[in-house]
């Protein structure tokens with residue numbers, strides 16, 4: 001299947017041919033040995049991607065289900081969770097935690113800024129938290145959390161570190177074997193449809209040994225479908241049954257993981273950095289500025305402020321007519337900014353097409369835009385980094 005539109009929203013991201021091919025293979029029984037072998041391989045590849053010696057869970061669901069699975073298996077009723085929030089998706093952990101009766105504290109950055117290690121340190125001194133959630137790339141603001149400075153602070157205070165990688169995993173470093181000043185990331189959760197580049201529908205959660213020990217100490221958890229103990233036997237032997245896995249999506253996810261590992265993690269981190277700098281430089285030529293400072297900018301997506309006088313709906317409709325789909329901004333930024341994804345299996349040609357079509361759209365709406373110069377800046381940045 002060929003895509004008719006360029007889907008540059010911050011997820012789902014463009015699905016490429018080999019992944020569609022994998023998706024459209026014959027649907028087999030979820031306990032068929034041939035399917036089980038692929039499921040097993042998808043689990044092993046995910047462990048390799050995250051460099052974890054713990055357990056990985058790959059099940060039907062969206063990123064939000066993965067967030068729930070991460071929390072409910074590590075934190076018990078009335079236990080304290082600190083939410084480090086750089087935007088809308090960080091805040092989602094507050095709602096989730098409240099739904100399960102956890103005691104939630106939050107540090108919220110102003111939109112476009114990131115919570116700092118100092119702010120985190122001050123909060124952690126106030127009381128003992130069981131776990132801290134960090135949204136690696138907040139998809140509402142395009143702000144990245146700096147794991148290198150935040151994780152060591154949390155580890156010094158002895159809390160579990162839960163990283164929401166829904167818009168980061170496979171593009172930004174999430175290495176569960178890495179030692180951050182005396183400790184490691186305990187849980188990484190993600191979804192299939194963002195930087196992994198597979199259609200939506202798969203939730204992924206990885207637990208290290210400390211997180212698994214936390215699950216054990218909880219005994220009972222207030223969950224059934226998301227209780228990792230119900231899935232453990234399936235992850236160890238995918239011919240076992242707990243609840244039907246999304247057979248065709250697992251084929252597609254397996255292909256996605258194969259591509260991720262073939263490219264290599266370090267190469268992927270560099271590629272995403274290059275793409276993000278190139279997109280921001282090119283859009284800068286159109287007087288479109290990123291909401292996030294370059295120092296805290298995510299490499300997977302950018303939230304871009306409109307220049308004065310550009311109408312959000314008119315802009316996005318006109319751009320969509322040219323076959324390029326970007327997303328509106330959320331909450332108080334709605335109408336004032338748009339969001340563009342540059343992650344997963346997005347390639348240079350796709351991004352240059354987007355730069356060109358955005359320029360043409362600005363022309364049609366009566367604004368100036370130097371398309372030649374924008375494309376030059378794009379190429380220039382790619383050559384630079």
Ligand SMILES: *Cc1c(COP(=O)(O)O)cnc(C)c1O
Nearest residue numbers: 062063064089137139166167191
């Ligand atoms: C998209 C996203 C989510 C939610 O994922 P769904 O698949 O929509 O449930 C959570 N966190 C982050 C950082 C995201 O980008």
